[in-house]
Amino acid sequence: MKLVVVSAGLSVPSSTRLLADRLAAATGRAASGPVEVRVVELRELAVAIAHNFTSGFPGRALTAALDAVTGADGLIVVTPVFTASYSGLFKSFFDVLDKDAVDGKPVLIAATGGTARHSLVLDHALRPLFSYLRAAVVPTGVYAASEDWGAEGLEARIERAAAELAALMGAGVGAGAAVTGARPVGGRSPERSPAALSDAAFEVVPFEQRLAALRQG
Known part of the structure; x- marks a missing residue:
């Protein structure tokens, strides 16, 4: 199974990338078969994304990232919280993605922020975005505030969300899986x-x- 991780962290090292890696590792442990993981770092594609908006041409690196997302059996998407929502870079990537690319695809949503007060970003911003894109969003989203790292509770949320994603991927839920009527x-x-x-x-x-x-x- 192909698992693609989209990380919108900007700093190096990044807590966003750290959470993404932990979610990917947990999904691999929960999966019933081998999982091939590819990480898409949006920080490295920022210029290409901007050029795509103005020229209409994604370039080689961005094309490869878009193709990886389209061909994945499941996605993990992680963004830092900026102004009580996902980052502009995160949204821009999914704006240039084909509108049907994640149709029916299992998606695990996650976010990082400096305070627990932003945890509602999962249900107020990320879940509506991927519902609009017709993705199969797993029930458990994972938010990690600064104080969550090393604290009790984060690992349990990671494991639960990863298990839900692995189950959907293992069941073959993906593009075209939904049946009307x-x-x-x-x-x-x-x-x-x-x-x-x-x-x-x-x-x-x-x-x-x-x-x-x-x-x-």
């Missing part, structure tokens, strides 16, 4: 291939039949 039977997850979507793993219930059942109830 169909539901899994027996707890089975949707498959990617069109052939698999037509098998007995799904029960398609017409709207009229559902409405009639509600009226009878």
Whole structure:
């Protein structure tokens, strides 16, 4: 499985990159099979991202990063908090990404900041962004304030979020996995291939039949 980590940290060393690495390592431990990890450091792509906005051409390094995200089986995205939201560099990268690149793809969201008061950035900024992009965002997001490093609780959140991401990746959740008007039977997850979507793993219930059942109830 291919796991791509997008880190928007600016400093070296970076607490954002540290959190990204710990999440990637935990996902590898939780996965049922081997995980190939690639890290995309947005700090190194800042100029290329800006040029892409003005010229429309991403350049070789940015193209490789965009292709890696598009071809990943799962993503870990980590940003520092700037002005109570994700950084401009972080948002700019996903602005130049193709709008369908993370459609249905499992994504673990995470952020770092100087104070715990910014922890709501996960649900007020990051989760809406990736919901708009139609990603499959894992339930547990991870926020690390300065005082969280070395304190009790952070490692448990990392392990829980990583386990959720590994489970979605292992189940084959990804682009094209969602099926409109169909539901899994027996707890089975949707498959990617069109052939698999037509098998007995799904029960398609017409709207009229559902409405009639509600009226009878």
